[in-house]
Amino acid sequence: MANLPPILLVGCGHMGHAMLHGWLKKGLDPSVIVHRHDLDLPSPHQHVRSIDEISKDFHPKAIILAMKPDQATEIIPSLSPWTKDAVILSVLGGRNLNWLKSQFGDTQAVIRVMPNTPSELGLGMTSVVAGSTVTKEQKQLTDALLHAIGQVAWLPTEKDMDVATAIAGSGPAYIFLLAELLQKVGEEKGLSKDLARLLARQTVVGSAALLGKSDKESEDLRKAVATPGGITEQAINILIESKAWPESLSKAIQAAADRSKEMSS
Numbered sequence: 104m105a106n107l108p109p110i111l112l113v114g115c116g117h118m119g120h121a122m123l124h125g126w127l128k129k130g131l132d133p134s135v136i137v138h139r140h141d142l143d144l145p146s147p148h149q150h151v152r153s154i155d156e157i158s159k160d161f162h163p164k165a166i167i168l169a170m171k172p173d174q175a176t177e178i179i180p181s182l183s184p185w186t187k188d189a190v191i192l193s194v195l196g197g198r199n200l201n202w203l204k205s206q207f208g209d210t211q212a213v214i215r216v217m218p219n220t221p222s223e224l225g226l227g228m229t230s231v232v233a234g235s236t237v238t239k240e241q242k243q244l245t246d247a248l249l250h251a252i253g254q255v256a257w258l259p260t261e262k263d264m265d266v267a268t269a270i271a272g273s274g275p276a277y278i279f280l281l282a283e284l285l286q287k288v289g290e291e292k293g294l295s296k297d298l299a300r301l302l303a304r305q306t307v308v309g310s311a312a313l314l315g316k317s318d319k320e321s322e323d324l325r326k327a328v329a330t331p332g333g334i335t336e337q338a339i340n341i342l343i344e345s346k347a348w349p350e351s352l353s354k355a356i357q358a359a360a361d362r363s364k365e366m367s368s
């Protein structure tokens with residue numbers, strides 16, 4: 104299988120590193136990673152600590168912006184020597200296409216992407232929306248890069264990005280919180296820390312793997328556990344109360360989506 108195209112990855116923190124890890128596993132043409140700290144990067148890829156160190160002869164097909172949104176304004180102008188023939192993939196939370204256009208100019212090909220950290224394992228979920236000057240080839244290239252780290256959803260409208268971010272970009276945090284709380288409750292109810300940790304983590308891991316392999320709806324998998332008149336049903340009856348998980352999750356997603364929208368304005 105052909106390698107993924109050469110990329111310039113700017114920012115290799117939690118998200119940048121997760122994507123890079125996924126891409127390296129698939130095979131990447133010689134690429135450059137800008138990261139201020141030490142980085143264990145296999146050859147022939149190049150690690151630089153600042154943009155000034157990148158060769159003008161390097162021709163990336165895609166430039167991935169994976170720094171914090173408020174770090175981007177300062178970095179973007181210095182990327183101009185490499186932008187002409189590249190598509191910009193912006194991972195920046197809450198920075199919309201209009202904002203990207205204002206930074207890069209009207210003609211630059213820019214795509215807004217919202218991945219999540221399971222990308223590191225090739226199990227990511229990335230929502231994507233393209234700017235008007237992106238070519239068909241650049242869309243294909245982006246699709247190939249993102250499919251290499253998981254599933255890809257091209258959004259019908261940029262308006263969907265705020266909710267997509269709140270569900271999938273932020274989503275792993277909710278699942279980890281569930282594991283955290285299951286462990287905490289186990290400990291509070293008298294289990295040892297090690298036992299509570301094992302029970303909580305493996306239950307989340309196993310359930311996610313089962314969901315990933317199954318053709319069944321998540322509701323059916325849930326019902327297969329909750330025997331009518333049995334034990335699980337007692338817990339589900341409490342969690343599924345409209346004021347419990349349905350309402351709090353809806354409020355939580357709305358709060359995250361509102362923040363994404365607010366950051367774009």
Ligand SMILES: NC(=O)C1=CN([C@@H]2O[C@H](COP(=O)(O)OP(=O)(O)OC[C@H]3O[C@@H](n4cnc5c(N)ncnc54)[C@H](O)[C@@H]3O)[C@@H](O)[C@H]2O)C=CC1
Nearest residue numbers: 114115116117118119169170171172174194195196218272
């Ligand atoms: N963490 C996550 O799960 C997700 C994050 N995002 C987005 O990804 C972006 C990065 O988030 P994180 O990885 O969590 O943040 P982070 O703080 O872990 O990583 C940001 C990286 O950018 C680097 N950086 C800052 N200025 C730089 C410069 N001038 N040159 C080179 N590198 C520079 C920092 O050293 C750091 O390694 C954000 O815009 C966020 O909205 C999107 C989806 C999920």
Ligand SMILES: O=C(O)[C@@H]1CCC=N1
Nearest residue numbers: 196197268272273274
């Ligand atoms: O929390 C954030 O702002 C970023 C965007 C989605 C996940 N992390």
